Amino acid sequence: MAAFESGGREVTGMAEMVEKVLEQSLGKTVLIKLRGGKTLRGLLEGFDQHVNLVLRDTELITDPNNVERLGTIILRGDNVIMISPPPSD
Amino acid sequence: MAAFESGGREVTGMAEMVEKVLEQSLGKTVLIKLRGGKTLRGLLEGFDQHVNLVLRDTELITDPNNVERLGTIILRGDNVIMISPPPSD
Amino acid sequence: MAAFESGGREVTGMAEMVEKVLEQSLGKTVLIKLRGGKTLRGLLEGFDQHVNLVLRDTELITDPNNVERLGTIILRGDNVIMISPPPSD
Amino acid sequence: MAAFESGGREVTGMAEMVEKVLEQSLGKTVLIKLRGGKTLRGLLEGFDQHVNLVLRDTELITDPNNVERLGTIILRGDNVIMISPPPSD
Amino acid sequence: MAAFESGGREVTGMAEMVEKVLEQSLGKTVLIKLRGGKTLRGLLEGFDQHVNLVLRDTELITDPNNVERLGTIILRGDNVIMISPPPSD
Amino acid sequence: MAAFESGGREVTGMAEMVEKVLEQSLGKTVLIKLRGGKTLRGLLEGFDQHVNLVLRDTELITDPNNVERLGTIILRGDNVIMISPPPSD
Amino acid sequence: MAAFESGGREVTGMAEMVEKVLEQSLGKTVLIKLRGGKTLRGLLEGFDQHVNLVLRDTELITDPNNVERLGTIILRGDNVIMISPPPSD
Numbered sequence: 001m002a003a004f005e006s007g008g009r010e011v012t013g014m015a016e017m018v019e020k021v022l023e024q025s026l027g028k029t030v031l032i033k034l035r036g037g038k039t040l041r042g043l044l045e046g047f048d049q050h051v052n053l054v055l056r057d058t059e060l061i062t063d064p065n066n067v068e069r070l071g072t073i074i075l076r077g078d079n080v081i082m083i084s085p086p087p088s089d
Numbered sequence: 090m091a092a093f094e095s096g097g098r099e100v101t102g103m104a105e106m107v108e109k110v111l112e113q114s115l116g117k118t119v120l121i122k123l124r125g126g127k128t129l130r131g132l133l134e135g136f137d138q139h140v141n142l143v144l145r146d147t148e149l150i151t152d153p154n155n156v157e158r159l160g161t162i163i164l165r166g167d168n169v170i171m172i173s174p175p176p177s178d
Numbered sequence: 179m180a181a182f183e184s185g186g187r188e189v190t191g192m193a194e195m196v197e198k199v200l201e202q203s204l205g206k207t208v209l210i211k212l213r214g215g216k217t218l219r220g221l222l223e224g225f226d227q228h229v230n231l232v233l234r235d236t237e238l239i240t241d242p243n244n245v246e247r248l249g250t251i252i253l254r255g256d257n258v259i260m261i262s263p264p265p266s267d
Numbered sequence: 268m269a270a271f272e273s274g275g276r277e278v279t280g281m282a283e284m285v286e287k288v289l290e291q292s293l294g295k296t297v298l299i300k301l302r303g304g305k306t307l308r309g310l311l312e313g314f315d316q317h318v319n320l321v322l323r324d325t326e327l328i329t330d331p332n333n334v335e336r337l338g339t340i341i342l343r344g345d346n347v348i349m350i351s352p353p354p355s356d
Numbered sequence: 357m358a359a360f361e362s363g364g365r366e367v368t369g370m371a372e373m374v375e376k377v378l379e380q381s382l383g384k385t386v387l388i389k390l391r392g393g394k395t396l397r398g399l400l401e402g403f404d405q406h407v408n409l410v411l412r413d414t415e416l417i418t419d420p421n422n423v424e425r426l427g428t429i430i431l432r433g434d435n436v437i438m439i440s441p442p443p444s445d
Numbered sequence: 446m447a448a449f450e451s452g453g454r455e456v457t458g459m460a461e462m463v464e465k466v467l468e469q470s471l472g473k474t475v476l477i478k479l480r481g482g483k484t485l486r487g488l489l490e491g492f493d494q495h496v497n498l499v500l501r502d503t504e505l506i507t508d509p510n511n512v513e514r515l516g517t518i519i520l521r522g523d524n525v526i527m528i529s530p531p532p533s534d
Numbered sequence: 535m536a537a538f539e540s541g542g543r544e545v546t547g548m549a550e551m552v553e554k555v556l557e558q559s560l561g562k563t564v565l566i567k568l569r570g571g572k573t574l575r576g577l578l579e580g581f582d583q584h585v586n587l588v589l590r591d592t593e594l595i596t597d598p599n600n601v602e603r604l605g606t607i608i609l610r611g612d613n614v615i616m617i618s619p620p621p622s623d
Contacts, residue, residue, distance in 0.1 A: 017224025021232050021252055034170070035257075046106025051230075051254055052140075054110050074110055074172040076140060079124075081212070083252040123348070135284025141318075143288050163288055163350040165318060168302075195402025199410050199430055213435075229408075229432060259390070261430040301526070313462025319496075321466050341466055341528040343496060346480075373580025377588050377608055391613075407586075407610060437568070439608040479615070491551025497585075499555050519555055519617040521585060524569075 022047050025085035030055075033081045038062055040075065051077030111136050114174035119144075122170045127151055129164065140166030200225050203263035208233075211259045216240055218253065222263075229255030289314050292352035297322075300348045305329055307342065318344030378403050381441035386411075389437045394418055396431065407433030467492050470530035475500075478526045483507055485520065496522030556581050559619035564589075567615045572596055574609065585611030 025044045032040040032053070042055030058070040114133045121129040121142070131144030147159040203222045210218040210231070220233030236248040292311045299307040299320070309322030325337040381400045388396040388409070398411030414426040470489045477485040477498070487500030503515040559578045566574040566587070576589030592604040 017232050018226050018230050018252060021224070021250065046110070048107050051252075052107050054106050070171075070173055071176055072110065072174055074107060074140075074174070076166070076169050076171065077254070078167075078256075079170050080254050081257045082248075082254065084248055085250055085252070087249055135288070137285050141285050143284050159349075159351055160354055161288065161352055163285060163318075163352070165344070165347050165349065167345075168348045195410050196404050196408050196430060199402070199428065229430075255432070256434075258432050259435045260426075260432065262426055263428055263430070265427055313466070315463050319463050321462050337527075337529055338532055339466065339530055341463060341496075341530070343522070343525050343527065345523075346526045373588050374582050374586050374608060377580070377606065407608075433610070434612075436610050437613050438604075438610065440604055441606055441608070443605055491555070493552050497552050499551050515616075515618055516621055517555065517619055519552060519585075519619070521611070521614050521616065523612075524615045 021085055022083070025083075028086040030086065031084040032075070033084075034079050035081055036079075040070075040073075042070075042073070045072075048077075051080055051083075053077070053080070053083075110174055111172070114172075117175040119175065120173040121164070122173075123168050124170055125168075129159075129162075131159075131162070134161075137166075140169055140172075142166070142169070142172075199263055200261070203261075206264040208264065209262040210253070211262075212257050213259055214257075218248075218251075220248075220251070223250075226255075229258055229261075231255070231258070231261075288352055289350070292350075295353040297353065298351040299342070300351075301346050302348055303346075307337075307340075309337075309340070312339075315344075318347055318350075320344070320347070320350075377441055378439070381439075384442040386442065387440040388431070389440075390435050391437055392435075396426075396429075398426075398429070401428075404433075407436055407439075409433070409436070409439075466530055467528070470528075473531040475531065476529040477520070478529075479524050480526055481524075485515075485518075487515075487518070490517075493522075496525055496528075498522070498525070498528075555619055556617070559617075562620040564620065565618040566609070567618075568613050569615055570613075574604075574607075576604075576607070579606075582611075585614050585617075587611070587614070587617075 022044070026046075028044060029041060030044045032042075032055075034040065039061040040055065040058055041061060042058030044053065045056050046054035053075045054072070055075060056072045058073045060068040060070055062068070111133070115135075117133060118130060119133045121131075121144075123129065128150040129144065129147055130150060131147030133142065134145050135143035142164045143161070144164060145161045147162045149157040149159055151157070200222070204224075206222060207219060208222045210220075210233075212218065217239040218233065218236055219239060220236030222231065223234050224232035231253045232250070233253060234250045236251045238246040238248055240246070289311070293313075295311060296308060297311045299309075299322075301307065306328040307322065307325055308328060309325030311320065312323050313321035320342045321339070322342060323339045325340045327335040327337055329335070378400070382402075384400060385397060386400045388398075388411075390396065395417040396411065396414055397417060398414030400409065401412050402410035409431045410428070411431060412428045414429045416424040416426055418424070467489070471491075473489060474486060475489045477487075477500075479485065484506040485500065485503055486506060487503030489498065490501050491499035498520045499517070500520060501517045503518045505513040505515055507513070556578070560580075562578060563575060564578045566576075566589075568574065573595040574589065574592055575595060576592030578587065579590050580588035587609045588606070589609060590606045592607045594602040594604055596602070
């Protein structure tokens with residue numbers, strides 16, 4: 001995977017931005033698009049620096065008419081394309 | 090693989106959340122969705138930081154009518170999409 | 179992934195070039211081509227050294243007639259092919 | 268690949284669990300499911316921390332009626348989905 | 357990914373060769389073949405040790421009759437197969 | 446890729462086992478199964494810790510009636526599934 | 535990716551073997567098989583520890599009747615399956 005090294009000043013600030021958005025989403029419902037086209041919806045309970053996630057009350061949405069309840073899951077970050085935090089208010 | 094560096098404060102707390110859910114599942118039956126669409130069900134006996142897992146009394150569920158008994162297995166974490174711990178009570 | 183080591187002199191200068199273009203794009207609308215052929219358009223709010231991105235007012239453009247509003251998202255860098263910063267003026 | 272950092276206490280204990288099951292399988296026949304659907308059966312003679320394996324008297328089982336004798340092999344861990352140690356007695 | 361360690365003497369010299377060709381291409385038009393068969397043409401403005409590139413006046417060439425103007429882009433190195441620097445004179 | 450950390454005692458012993466089998470194969474003919482289904486046969490002249498290999502008098506065996514002589518090659522370890530050392534005597 | 539740790543003695547010797555064959559090929563024509571079935575032929579001008587290569591007078595050989603002249607290129611090592619150095623004399 002491609003990464004760029006840096007002096008760490010500004011990029012650390014930016015990384016904190018990524019982290020901050022995840023932290024602000026804790027305890028809230030997030031949407032997660034997975035590789036392969038499926039979507040998860042669940043309450044974000046935890047994450048780590050590899051974007052491994054703990055989700056509660058998770059639903060796997062294959063298509064709008066096909067929702068599978070998964071309860072609590074640990075999701076490996078490798079499978080994540082993007083995470084939509086709840087709309088800020 | 091994408092990861093973000095951080096000061097380690099909050100993220101460590103979060104990582105412990107991922108770890109904690111795995112630890113709470115030890116000795117209990119978990120469901121594991123694998124890349125490629127198959128599911129494993131087994132008693133979680135061990136894990137490491139790469140989500141390599143040791144499972145006992147494992148069953149490979151290709152479809153609801155096709156269950157293959159695998160006994161104890163070591164599962165490489167690379168193949169895991171998500172892990173469903175048992176419902177907490 | 180392939181990378182080459184170096185004395186760090188010139189390459190650091192170059193890495194700062196990559197970083198600088200991302201920094202100059204903060205708060206502006208960027209286009210992102212994803213693996214698999216889809217495009218995202220959104221306001222760049224943050225990034226880290228793995229090209230994980232935070233985007234606001236994001237739109238997923240499957241084709242010109244199919245735009246899905248995603249709001250704020252965290253995008254894992256693994257899925258990014260390229261990022262088009264806004265035209266400099 | 269996704270991994271989570273930790274304080275190392277409990278996770279080290281767990282990693283030893285993964286290692287312990289491999290060690291207990293040394294000199295015994297294991298079944299190995301490979302990416303792509305094939306199975307290997309062989310005597311486990313060695314392993315390393317990347318799950319690279321040395322197997323003796325190995326058989327490649329494409330389907331139950333198609334068994335190819337491979338003798339001793341070095342298997343790269345990248346290709347392994349799971350390892351079934353012999354039933355404990 | 358496969359890499360080999362070395363004492364660093366000669367290989368460092370070689371790495372500098374890779375870096376040197378990229379440096380000599382700065383400010384010049386390069387051709388880049390991407391995974392998946394597409395080609396980019398653009399002015400090389402920056403690179404880092406993971407072959408992440410900054411390109412200006414970039415064109416995406418799907419086929420000779422289909423050229424899309426992309427302007428300035430940041431290209432993640434993971435997607436690069438090869439880079440053709442301008443003919444030396 | 447999944448790896449597990451360990452105290453290094455026993456696993457180092459095991460890693461030496463993997464290395465030992467490769468060393469014992471130096472100067473002998475090995476069979477190598479590649480990702481994608483092809484097989485190489487050649488004299489093992491060198492290897493490194495990433496299972497990059499140097500082979501002499503190499504033959505690429507697409508099928509039993511289709512053998513292409515390749516001479517000496519450097520094979521990147523990423524493409525290797527397994528290596529069959531010569532039968533010990 | 536799978537790698538094995540070692541005490542470094544013998545394996546370093548072997549790594550030097552891989553490096554030595556590349557070094558002996560500098561300034562000579564090598565054949566390179568790429569993932570996806572294409573072949574490159576070019577003069578090896580440089581390499582690094584990730585098998586990133588600099589080639590001069592490069593030709594991309596899709597099939598024997600379809601040779602495309604590429605001139606000097608930087609090839610990312612990820613795309614390489616094997617390298618055939620010139621026959622030693």
